[in-house]
Amino acid sequence: MDKQQILDTLQAHEVPYELHEHTPVYTMEEMHALGLPGDEQVAKNLFLRDDKKRNYYLITVQGDQPVDLKQLRDLLQSRRLSFASEEDLQTYLGLQKGAVTPLGMLEDRPHRVQFFLDERFRGQRIGMHPGVNTATVFLQADDLMRMLSELGCDPHWLNLKPTA
Numbered sequence: 001m002d003k004q005q006i007l008d009t010l011q012a013h014e015v016p017y018e019l020h021e022h023t024p025v026y027t028m029e030e031m032h033a034l035g036l037p038g039d040e041q042v043a044k045n046l047f048l049r050d051d052k053k054r055n056y057y058l059i060t061v062q063g064d065q066p067v068d069l070k071q072l073r074d075l076l077q078s079r080r081l082s083f084a085s086e087e088d089l090q091t092y093l094g095l096q097k098g099a100v101t102p103l104g105m106l107e108d109r110p111h112r113v114q115f116f117l118d119e120r121f122r123g124q125r126i127g128m129h130p131g132v133n134t135a136t137v138f139l140q141a142d143d144l145m146r147m148l149s150e151l152g153c154d155p156h157w158l159n160l161k162p163t164a
Helices: 003-012 026-032 069-076 086-093 102-108 141-150
Strands: 018-021 043-050 054-062 081-083 113-118 125-128 135-140 156-158
Touching: 003 102, 003 135, 043 086, 043 125, 054 086, 054 102, 069 081, 102 113, 102 141, 113 141, 125 141, 135 141
Parallel strands: 054 113, 113 156
Antiparallel strands: 018 135, 043 054, 043 081, 125 135
């Protein structure tokens, strides 16, 4: 899905959002350097797979949240986890490196990827790319989860313990 299709889907599912266009960003550091209002609400996304390449996961956490893959593996009851390839990212979510987003789940019609959103976003706004790294949308995390459920995604809240 392109940016406009994603925005149209948000509108069709009555998800209010605020869109900010900006220069391309590839890291959380570059994202913070933009100085967008609500910068602290911008999410970090990890596209992971198990060691047998049987299960794929999109994990979305607060931008400054460290993630321990061993802890995550235990929470997901998964085999050993590692980052999926750029090729898998394109195949499964239709996304390019630097533009990973929960909105990529809209592309996963066969529902091959399991989506988990950090519990800290419950009842909060969340910022994410709309499929491209030249814009950021802010919306309510609960609206995102509702929309993904309506589309058959079966999203899950995830309670990650802070790591040292």
